[in-house]
Amino acid sequence: MQNSIRDREAEALLDAGLALMVSAGGRRPRVADIVAAAGLSNDAFYRSFASKDALVEAIVERGARTLVGYVRHRIARAAGRGPEARLRAGLEAVVRQAADVTLARQTRAVLANATGHAPRAPHVTVALVDALAALFAQPAAELGSGDPMRSARTAAGAVVAALQYWLFTEEVPGRAETEHLVGFLLAGVRAPDPRRGHVP
Numbered sequence: 001m002q003n004s005i006r007d008r009e010a011e012a013l014l015d016a017g018l019a020l021m022v023s024a025g026g027r028r029p030r031v032a033d034i035v036a037a038a039g040l041s042n043d044a045f046y047r048s049f050a051s052k053d054a055l056v057e058a059i060v061e062r063g064a065r066t067l068v069g070y071v072r073h074r075i076a077r078a079a080g081r082g083p084e085a086r087l088r089a090g091l092e093a094v095v096r097q098a099a100d101v102t103l104a105r106q107t108r109a110v111l112a113n114a115t116g117h118a119p120r121a122p123h124v125t126v127a128l129v130d131a132l133a134a135l136f137a138q139p140a141a142e143l144g145s146g147d148p149m150r151s152a153r154t155a156a157g158a159v160v161a162a163l164q165y166w167l168f169t170e171e172v173p174g175r176a177e178t179e180h181l182v183g184f185l186l187a188g189v190r191a192p193d194p195r196r197g198h199v200p
Contacts, residue, residue: 010048012038017055021109059110064128072135083142090135091182094159098166099173108167132156140189155185
């Protein structure tokens with residue numbers, strides 16, 4: 001019972017922290033503002049989080065888990081349409097975080113708070129790339145990649161880097177930008193493994 005109350009408090013604080021970050025245009029909210037927005041006390045905050053940085057890290061981690069879940073869902077919806085369609089669906093799901101204005105505002109606000117303040121934020125990015133690579137590896141293998149996991153990780157790293165670029169520049173990728181990126185990465189996944197030597 002006690003754990004479920006603490007879990008609900010933590011979720012309320014995460015929701016309040018994210019909402020304040022977005023409404024403040026990425027500026028870091030005070031703990032007092034977060035607890036007031038959540039309708040909780042300072043004691044409740046520090047039962048769940050050691051510091052404001054810990055709260056930001058938890059928001060970043062939750063966002064990464066949500067993104068991976070969404071990518072997994074989009075890939076599953078493309079089942080039966082072939083490996084290219086599945087990989088395309090996964091890549092486009094990542095790009096959507098910048099193409100959807102509401103999602104972009106949320107993600108940009110979190111990144112603004114995480115950069116330089118949350119020590120674990122880079123580890124979350126690495127974990128995100130690895131999780132996406134695990135989802136991309138099977139379609140990469142079916143597309144003929146000589147090293148499916150390496151190809152999947154390269155594609156995942158590239159699409160996350162493109163996402164961060166669009167978010168930080170506040171550019172909204174349109175269909176042309178999405179098609180260029182996805183087509184480029186699909187061609188890269190299909191490229192022969194250079195370690196196997198040149199095939200005349």
